[in-house]
Amino acid sequence: MNKINKIKGFFDLFPPESTAYVFMEETAREVFSRYAYTEVRIPILEHTELFARSIGKETDVVQKEMYTFEDRKGRSLTLRPEATAGVIRAYIESPEAGSGGVNRFFTTGPMFRYERPQKGRTRQFHQLNVELLGEHSAFADGEILLMLWSYLQKLGLKELNMQLNSLGCTSCRPDFDAKLKNFLAMSEQENLCVDCQRRARSNPMRVLDCKVKGCAAVASSAPRILDSLCRNCRDHFDTVLAVLDMTDIRYELNPYLVRGLDYYQRTTFEVISTDIGAQSAVAGGGRYDGLIRDLGGPDIPGIGFACGMERLALLLRSIQERPLDFYLAVLHEEAMDTAMFMAQRLRDKGFEGEMGFQIKSLKSQLRLANRKKVKTCLLLGRDELEKGQIQVKDMSTGVQRAVSQDDVEQALGLNLKTKAESFVQH
Numbered sequence: 001m002n003k004i005n006k007i008k009g010f011f012d013l014f015p016p017e018s019t020a021y022v023f024m025e026e027t028a029r030e031v032f033s034r035y036a037y038t039e040v041r042i043p044i045l046e047h048t049e050l051f052a053r054s055i056g057k058e059t060d061v062v063q064k065e066m067y068t069f070e071d072r073k074g075r076s077l078t079l080r081p082e083a084t085a086g087v088i089r090a091y092i093e094s095p096e097a098g099s100g101g102v103n104r105f106f107t108t109g110p111m112f113r114y115e116r117p118q119k120g121r122t123r124q125f126h127q128l129n130v131e132l133l134g135e136h137s138a139f140a141d142g143e144i145l146l147m148l149w150s151y152l153q154k155l156g157l158k159e160l161n162m163q164l165n166s167l168g169c170t171s172c173r174p175d176f177d178a179k180l181k182n183f184l185a186m187s188e189q190e191n192l193c194v195d196c197q198r199r200a201r202s203n204p205m206r207v208l209d210c211k212v213k214g215c216a217a218v219a220s221s222a223p224r225i226l227d228s229l230c231r232n233c234r235d236h237f238d239t240v241l242a243v244l245d246m247t248d249i250r251y252e253l254n255p256y257l258v259r260g261l262d263y264y265q266r267t268t269f270e271v272i273s274t275d276i277g278a279q280s281a282v283a284g285g286g287r288y289d290g291l292i293r294d295l296g297g298p299d300i301p302g303i304g305f306a307c308g309m310e311r312l313a314l315l316l317r318s319i320q321e322r323p324l325d326f327y328l329a330v331l332h333e334e335a336m337d338t339a340m341f342m343a344q345r346l347r348d349k350g351f352e353g354e355m356g357f358q359i360k361s362l363k364s365q366l367r368l369a370n371r372k373k374v375k376t377c378l379l380l381g382r383d384e385l386e387k388g389q390i391q392v393k394d395m396s397t398g399v400q401r402a403v404s405q406d407d408v409e410q411a412l413g414l415n416l417k418t419k420a421e422s423f424v425q426h
């Protein structure tokens with residue numbers, strides 16, 4: 001039979017890579033819950049309209065990168081290219097939406113974008129997403145940035161740098177857009193890509209975000225949004241910077257950081273890592289004060305970020321798997337049921353281990369235990385069965401001794417104490 005291959009740009013995760021994802025998620029739950037964030041689970045499939053309205057019709061994401069198709073009834077559906085729109089949609093449909101309170105959510109899972117696959121970029125990718133809904137205060141921006149930084153530190157990442165910008169608000173942004181339109185109209189149009197020639201008139205901010213070389217060159221001398229902020233936006237941004245100045249977060253201002261989605265306002269940010277060699281954004285986000293209203297919800301502000309798990313996984317490449325506590329080898333058929341119950345007893349007490357179901361020679365059992373990198377090999381043969389004992393072999397020292405079957409937990413417990421930290425980043 002022909003084998004069936006995976007789809008281009010999609011991939012499977014086995015240990016140790018999958019272990020890195022578990023580590024990222026568990027660390028996220030630990031860190032985010034300290035800031036009172038609760039986990040939400042939402043569908044990966046949404047009405048296409050949700051993304052067109054939130055991300056923006058002029059963005060590369062909506063124009064070129066979405067997995068969009070019709071279902072059997074002819075409705076246009078899209079595999080989510082990002083999580084914020086879905087979280088907001090879910091929030092608006094929930095009883096929380098009318099409560100007038102502040103909500104803190106995080107979620108994790110796969111996203112889909114039809115991009116050219118390359119290192120750290122796949123068509124199915126995974127994100128950790130955080131959304132803080134209902135809070136205007138610049139200190140909320142500060143809390144979000146501190147939490148993101150703490151999370152990345154907790155993962156063990158070192159070479160990090162935060163890039164910050166403010167994109168203004170509905171009162172100062174139109175002036176800047178007009179300024180930018182003027183500038184783009186005066187510059188050499190033929191240097192811009194076809195998309196940007198159109199965007200220069202319809203959505204000029206998108207030109208600053210274009211990856212095409214000619215457009216980037218034009219963008220580099222464009223007016224800076226930070227020079228056009230209104231008083232309120234300036235005060236807001238200054239407060240955010242003042243919070244960061246009280247911490248050891250390394251940040252710099254980047255007036256051309258606009259992010260690839262239309263809904264951002266005021267504070268926007270990316271965290272760059274130089275650990276992977278080339279500079280690479282491992283997380284990014286910003287404030288989206290008009291989005292919840294635009295999607296049919298209450299007129300409340302929001303801010304959030306996403307961490308790219310594939311990029312982070314590259315940084316966690318040397319993760320070590322935690323070894324199993326025991327491998328239980330059975331040397332005689334008659335010992336099988338005793339072994340089975342002993343393994344169960346150990347698992348009930350919290351030990352992690354594997355039992356072999358094939359009767360093999362001592363030598364091949366030990367070779368197997370060695371290959372599985374367990375701490376301890378337990379051996380149960382006919383002799384041990386008759387004496388009510390079991391052989392306990394410490395695989396690191398090679399020391400083997402017979403203990404009473406009642407004392408196995410104690411024998412394994414001594415070994416447990418030396419359990420090292422599981423995740424090391426080099």
Ligand SMILES: [Zn+2]
Binds near residue numbers: 169173229
């Ligand atoms: Zn403003």
Ligand SMILES: [Zn+2]
Binds near residue numbers: 192195212
């Ligand atoms: Zn362009």
